[in-house]
Amino acid sequence: MHIKMPASPRNIILIGASGGIGHAMLAALVERFRDANVAATRFRSPAPVQHERVQWHLLDVRDPGAIAGWAATFDRVDWVVNCAGFLHGPAGGPEKTIRSLEAEFLLENIRVNTLPTMLLAKHLSAALKKSAAPLLASVSARVGSIEDNRLGGWYSYRVSKAALNMALKTLSIEWKHSHPRGCVAALHPGTNDTALSRPFQANVPPENLFDPVYTAEMFVTLLSELDPARSGNFWAWDGTPVPW
Ligand SMILES: NC(=O)c1ccc[n+]([C@@H]2O[C@H](COP(=O)([O-])OP(=O)(O)OC[C@H]3O[C@@H](n4cnc5c(N)ncnc54)[C@H](OP(=O)(O)O)[C@@H]3O)[C@@H](O)[C@H]2O)c1
Known part of the structure; x- marks a missing residue:
């Protein structure tokens, strides 16, 4: 079926809008879609911006009950974009070797990076069904590609x-x-200059370290041009497909 996404989603949910990429996405969405209201979530960080069409909500995406309860407050949703994510923190950082694997750190990655998108899809399914052109997109990472895994x-x-x-x-x-x-879309943002990537930027050439403002502009353009025929793909910020 070839139906173009609407130029103007009206009800947008943006998870992780307090993060580097999320904040830039919020600005890009509010700027691009002048009729849209955005329900934006944050967790530990303060709201980076106030806007008359942005409603801020506090949400710990590791809490399935909180996601269910919060999602139930929405009647109709056009876009859900998840920009929340976890790479390192007090619970640890990425492992160089299997000998460093800790069960709790793996589970924390799953709790923040995997399960929330699935729970949002579950609990917002009915609200998304009321949209003329629903979209669910989550920021993934090229390192999640099995085919592209060369470095381990x-x-x-x-x-x-x-x-x-x-x-x-x-x-x-x-x-x-x-x-x-x-x-439905999985997104790869490239390497962006945010708190999440900061400890790992040393070997990234400056031209490959993106300002999230650039990435967000590219993502919003990409998402607004998707259609059902191209659902179920993994896209880089520039619209090129990433192998699964
Ligand atoms: N930056 C990169 O180079 C890069 C590369 C590939 C993929 N990604 C992916 O891009 C996404 C955004 O990353 P970023 O670079 O923007 O990172 P970031 O600046 O560290 O932002 C992370 C966001 O996730 C939210 N978050 C973390 N734990 C949460 C929790 N338990 N409950 C609710 N929200 C939570 C944070 O909220 P609070 O700050 O309010 O706690 C923040 O909004 C992530 O999925 C990341 O894996 C990033």
Whole structure:
């Protein structure tokens, strides 16, 4: 089915809008879609910006009950974009070797990087069905690509993003029947200059280290040009497909 996404989603949910990429996405969405209201979430960080069309919500995406309760407050949703993510923190950082694997760190990666998108898809399914052209997109990472894995390492993060990718692909197959006008997308942002990547930027050439403002502009353009025929793909910021 070839139906173009609407130029103007009106009800947007943006998870992780307090992060580097999320904040830039919020600005790009508000600027691009002048009729849209954005329900934006943050967790530990303060709201980076106030805007009359942005409603801020506090949400710990590791809490399935909180996601369910919050999602139930929405009647109709056009776009859900998840920019929340975890790579390192007090619980640890990416592993160089399997000998560094810690069960709790792997589970924390799954709790933040994998499960929330699946729970949002579950609990917002009915609200998305009311949209003329629903979209669910989640920021993944190229390191979650099995085919593209040349360097190894980063077990927990890779596993959580590969699982996220599988969830999105599987959802896209279900949506062909349940949400035939809809589109599901996994997104790779490139390396962006944010708190998440800061400890790992040393070997990134300056031309490959993006300002999230640039990435967000590219993502919004990409998402607004998707259609159901291209649902269930993994896209880099510039619109090129990433192998699963
Ligand atoms: N930066 C890169 O180079 C890069 C590369 C590939 C993929 N990515 C992916 O891009 C996405 C955004 O990353 P970023 O670079 O923008 O990172 P960031 O600046 O560290 O932002 C992370 C976001 O996730 C939110 N978050 C983390 N844990 C949460 C929790 N338990 N509950 C609710 N929100 C939570 C944070 O909220 P608070 O700050 O309010 O706690 C923040 O909004 C992530 O999925 C990441 O894996 C980034």
